[in-house]
Amino acid sequence: MHIAVCVKQILDPEISPRAFKIDRERKVADAGGASMVIGPFDLNALEVAIQLKERHGGQVTVLTLGTDKAKDALRRALAMGADAAVLIDESQFAANEPSVTARILAAAIRKLGGVDLVLTGRQSGEWDFGQVGALLAEELKMPFVPFVPRLDAQGAGLRLEREADGGIVVVEAPRPCVASITNATDNVPRLPKVKDIMMANRKPITTYGAADLGLGPDESGEAANRLEVLDLFIPEVKSECEFIEGENGAEKGANLARKLVERKVI
Amino acid sequence: MNIVVIGWGGDGQTPSAAVRELLGGARRLADQSGGQVIAGALGAAASAAQGMVQCGADRVLTVDHPALREADADAYVAAAKAVCDRAGEALVLVPGDRLGWEVAPRLAHRLGAGLVTDCVAVDYEAGRFVMTKPVYGGKAMARLAAKTAVQVALVRARAMEAPAPEAGRSGSVEEVAVQVAAGPVRVIERKREESSGRVRLEDAPVVVSGGRGLGGPEPFAQLEEIAQLLGGAVGASLAAVDAGWISPAHQVGQTGKSVAPDLYIAVGISGASQHVAGMSGSKTIVAINKDPEAPIFRVAHIGVVGDYKDVLPSFLAELRRIKGA
Numbered sequence: 001m002h003i004a005v006c007v008k009q010i011l012d013p014e015i016s017p018r019a020f021k022i023d024r025e026r027k028v029a030d031a032g033g034a035s036m037v038i039g040p041f042d043l044n045a046l047e048v049a050i051q052l053k054e055r056h057g058g059q060v061t062v063l064t065l066g067t068d069k070a071k072d073a074l075r076r077a078l079a080m081g082a083d084a085a086v087l088i089d090e091s092q093f094a095a096n097e098p099s100v101t102a103r104i105l106a107a108a109i110r111k112l113g114g115v116d117l118v119l120t121g122r123q124s125g126e127w128d129f130g131q132v133g134a135l136l137a138e139e140l141k142m143p144f145v146p147f148v149p150r151l152d153a154q155g156a157g158l159r160l161e162r163e164a165d166g167g168i169v170v171v172e173a174p175r176p177c178v179a180s181i182t183n184a185t186d187n188v189p190r191l192p193k194v195k196d197i198m199m200a201n202r203k204p205i206t207t208y209g210a211a212d213l214g215l216g217p218d219e220s221g222e223a224a225n226r227l228e229v230l231d232l233f234i235p236e237v238k239s240e241c242e243f244i245e246g247e248n249g250a251e252k253g254a255n256l257a258r259k260l261v262e263r264k265v266i
Numbered sequence: 267m268n269i270v271v272i273g274w275g276g277d278g279q280t281p282s283a284a285v286r287e288l289l290g291g292a293r294r295l296a297d298q299s300g301g302q303v304i305a306g307a308l309g310a311a312a313s314a315a316q317g318m319v320q321c322g323a324d325r326v327l328t329v330d331h332p333a334l335r336e337a338d339a340d341a342y343v344a345a346a347k348a349v350c351d352r353a354g355e356a357l358v359l360v361p362g363d364r365l366g367w368e369v370a371p372r373l374a375h376r377l378g379a380g381l382v383t384d385c386v387a388v389d390y391e392a393g394r395f396v397m398t399k400p401v402y403g404g405k406a407m408a409r410l411a412a413k414t415a416v417q418v419a420l421v422r423a424r425a426m427e428a429p430a431p432e433a434g435r436s437g438s439v440e441e442v443a444v445q446v447a448a449g450p451v452r453v454i455e456r457k458r459e460e461s462s463g464r465v466r467l468e469d470a471p472v473v474v475s476g477g478r479g480l481g482g483p484e485p486f487a488q489l490e491e492i493a494q495l496l497g498g499a500v501g502a503s504l505a506a507v508d509a510g511w512i513s514p515a516h517q518v519g520q521t522g523k524s525v526a527p528d529l530y531i532a533v534g535i536s537g538a539s540q541h542v543a544g545m546s547g548s549k550t551i552v553a554i555n556k557d558p559e560a561p562i563f564r565v566a567h568i569g570v571v572g573d574y575k576d577v578l579p580s581f582l583a584e585l586r587r588i589k590g591a
Contacts, residue, residue: 013403017539017561020405029402041521099375127401127408128520130383134371143450144339146368159454164337165275165364166466170455177451183521184514226380230396231409241553241569249576256552256570256577257584263568265529265550266472266496266588 001058001116001153001175003049005082006105006136007042009066009073010126020234027232029126038073041121043189045181048151049119050081050190056153059083061115063108065101066090071205078200079192085205086112092210093220097227102135104220107213109140117158118178122147133180143177149184267395268301268356269293272346272373273311273318274334274365281307281314283469284361284423286321291388291426292359293322298390304356306349308342309334312441319437321429326439327352333448339368340449346373348444355415357395359388362422362524363468370420380412383420386547395419403520404543423468424526424547465499467516472498472529473545475518478505479534479555479574486512488578489533495585501525501545503535519544533574537562554578 012035021030038046049060062077064070065088074085088108095101109115118140123130137144145151147163157174163182173179181187192200210220218224244259246252260266269292276282281289285305292303305323307315312328319326327349333341346369350358358377360370362384374381382397386407389396394411397419401408412418467473474493476486486500493500501518502511518525519541526547533554535541542565545551553566554574563569570577585591 011402013540017405020402022406027408029406097380098371099380125403128384128399128403129381130367131371131374131381134368135375138372138375144368144372145451147364163364164456166458168457169453170457171451171453173451226378226412226414227382228411228413229408230411232401232406233409234405235407237564239564241563241566243569243571246572249570249572250580252570252572253577253580253582254584256554256568256581257588259568260529260550260552261588263550266585 001052001056002114003052003058003060003117003119004109004112004115005042005045005049005060005062005077006118006120006132007046007062007064007073007077008039008124008126009036009064009070010039010124012037013040013125022232022234024232027229036069036072038076039121039125041123041125041181041183044183044187045119045121046077046080046082047187047189048181051187052151052153053081061086061112063088063105065095065104074205075200076192078203079196080190085203086208087205088208088213093215094222094225095220096225098129098131098135099226100220100224102132102139104213104215105132106136106139107215108208109136111208111213116175118142118176120178120180122180122182133178137178140178143173145171145173145177146180147182148179149182150186151179267299268353269296269303270350270353270356270358271303271305271323272308272349272358272360273305273314274308274342274361276311276314279314279317281311281317281321283428284363285311285318286428287424287426288359288361288421289318289321289323290429291421293429295357295388295390295395304349304353306346308345315439317431319439320431320433320435324437326437327442328439329442329444329446331444331446333446336448336453337365338448339365340451341446342369343372343376344446345444347376348442350377350416352442358416358418360418360420362420366420370418374418377416377418378414379416379418380414381418381420382410382412385419385421386425388419388421400543403539404546405539422524422547465497467499467501467518467523468525470499470525471527472496473501473518473525473527473548474498474531474533475501475503475535476506476512476533477503477535477541478509479536480506480511483511485574488582492531492578492582492585495582495589495591496529498527498529503541532562532566533578535562536560537565
């Protein structure tokens with residue numbers, strides 16, 4: 001089975017709110033000294049793909065749309081166990097929103113050819129549009145299964161668990177298909193060993209540009225973007241917290257209940 | 267501009283809470299931008315068509331089909347598309363539940379529409395719709411506009427206000443014949459979510475959540491007692507779920523459930539942005555934490571600095587006295 005995993009390199013989401021800065025002019029987060037990492041759900045997707053390969057054999061190709069710096073993310077994925085990596089050179093496109101990103105990724109997956117399963121994280125962990133998986137399915141005309149914590153091959157298709165409103169649903173889907181992966185206890189991303197990291201440095205990274213993918217500016221340039229960011233700001237948190245008084249915890253506890261009555265909350 | 271509300275779920279003649287909220291928001295936006303509210307009543311929601319009129323719809327288009335009763339996303343995408351095709355240029359509001367996250371991008375793709383997901387606000391400003399969503403785990407907010415003729419907003423629960431139904435309100439109801447077919451993804455089994463049975467976390471008017479500060483699974487029994495007394499549900503932070511103290515079904519946060527109850531009580535939760543992103547819309551937030559510097563106090567309205575072990579027993583006792591329980 002050939003599994004393609006789409007990942008995005010993002011600003012470390014663990015960065016503390018104090019260290020988090022944005023560039024209001026350019027309407028992007030200011031990376032500053034913060035580290036760049038693979039999105040948390042994308043890591044879950046990689047783990048799912050590698051486990052599937054370990055069970056049934058096959059090949060995992062990791063793709064990212066990014067700058068040269070995103071090679072770090074690809075190396076990380078290779079160290080985890082991906083077999084091949086593709087960097088799509090972001091500078092040749094203007095992918096400012098998910099519909100363009102998905103179109104570019106879909107073109108890359110078509111160019112790879114023979115892909116049986118496409119995985120993405122459920123959302124990037126950054127702008128969190130959470131659209132790319134579904135849009136890839138539309139672009140590639142493949143079935144789509146979202147919010148998948150675990151999956152396995154079954155005959156010529158796949159058996160997937162998915163989170164739905166009200167519970168977990170087990171589904172069967174034909175291959176090829178697209179699934180967006182959510183976190184679960186059994187897809188916690190593995191930590192690559194030093195040996196694997198060294199090996200990964202020797203694996204080649206393929207680069208695709210606009211010409212390789214046959215995409216023109218109408219499809220993937222500025223004009224193709226359907227959304228406009230008007231403003232990006234850090235919401236002012238006016239702390240309006242009223243602290244409950246009391247000699248000790250027990251007194252504060254009782255006073256809290258009375259305060260809720262006083263404020264007509266209960 | 268016309269505002270389309272995509273409606274599903276609900277039981278009988280009353281639209282679901284999510285749909286009533288969207289109708290409230292749609293009415294406001296239609297009045298401001300000079301258009302009609304067109305509601306799509308899909309699947310079981312078709313029987314709530316009159317209820318949708320009473321909540322502000324001018325025109326209700328019903329689509330029913332067995333595949334819609336099975337929550338088949340492919341069928342919902344086709345049905346929603348049929349409704350949107352009849353509305354022309356419009357802003358389309360979709361409920362931000364799991365089905366919505368699945369349907370909205372595919373619907374937007376077929377409509378050639380720009381889509382903003384996880385909207386906490388949609389406003390009409392200077393002749394266009396402005397959609398606000400949290401980004402970077404809630405550390406920042408983005409305001410976006412779509413450049414397309416048809417625009418789609420996936421709206422978070424409780425972001426809009428449900429109106430009181432008006433019994434005498436008039437509006438048209440018409441059935442739309444659509445070619446709807448079940449998709450290639452076949453349901454094998456549905457595992458109902460384990461829950462304490464009373465009320466769904468997302469719908470609960472009161473949520474009592476515990477985090478890493480609880481130190482183990484046992485204290486959740488106390489949270490459960492408080493929740494029961496207040497008619498609410500128990501939530502948890504990612505840390506508590508990761509520690510295995512409570513099932514992931516209870517997780518509140520960016521990667522768990524988004525809740526916006528009237529009262530949210532955070533016990534032993536530090537207030538990582540990840541968690542806050544899932545509960546910051548709560549009307550009243552109470553935080554109980556040992557650490558006076560915990561970030562949770564920045565979003566809390568009422569704070570108790572103290573050890574939950576000392577605070578909770580007397581809080582519970584006083585609650586019982588107040589409730590006469």
